Amino acid sequence: xxxxxxxxxxxxxxxxxxxxxxxxxxxxxxxAEVIFNxxxxxxxxxxxxxxDANGDNTISVCEVGRALKALGQEMPRKQVxxxxxxxxxxxxxxxxxxxxLGMLAKQFNTPSLEQEIREAWTxxxxxxxxxxxxxxxxxxxxxxxxFLPQDDLELILSNMAVDEEDRISYDSFCAAMRSNxxxxxxxxxxx
Numbered sequence: 001x002x003x004x005x006x007x008x009x010x011x012x013x014x015x016x017x018x019x020x021x022x023x024x025x026x027x028x029x030x031x032a033e034v035i036f037n038x039x040x041x042x043x044x045x046x047x048x049x050x051x052d053a054n055g056d057n058t059i060s061v062c063e064v065g066r067a068l069k070a071l072g073q074e075m076p077r078k079q080v081x082x083x084x085x086x087x088x089x090x091x092x093x094x095x096x097x098x099x100x101l102g103m104l105a106k107q108f109n110t111p112s113l114e115q116e117i118r119e120a121w122t123x124x125x126x127x128x129x130x131x132x133x134x135x136x137x138x139x140x141x142x143x144x145x146x147f148l149p150q151d152d153l154e155l156i157l158s159n160m161a162v163d164e165e166d167r168i169s170y171d172s173f174c175a176a177m178r179s180n181x182x183x184x185x186x187x188x189x190x191x
Contacts, residue, residue: 036105044104047071048097058094117177121170131167155181
């Protein structure tokens, strides 16, 4: 059985696992064009306008929170403030429509944990086999050592149950990714 190391020496395009970020886009507008169709953009514009209480074509942090809630994306005020700060390209403390649309595109484009785990499994297991080995994962991840240090990788691998042939099943892989041993270690080291 061939492993990723037996083929041409190349690694996955990015580190795969629930520690990934969503696909980066060149701009918020590009992300919005990929995520939303024209009708959805019009609906978002209507929502934006309805929350623009003073009609100045901007919305404040409070208004952003209400707009997100109306669109089914409720989040704590602190997180909304952080998003506004991050997306407020001109630093005026409020969001214009293009900034608001970009924020929603990022929200809707963020993959779920389950999607990221499936994507990681596919990257580590391109042949679609039922199981993979720790060594196969080590080999692929060795190309990304700057992103994930070897000791972190070993911690993750040590949390993956193996079968009698020392192979990792998809279920074991999922369980280890969901438990995120790196967070557990970080929490215990700060106590």
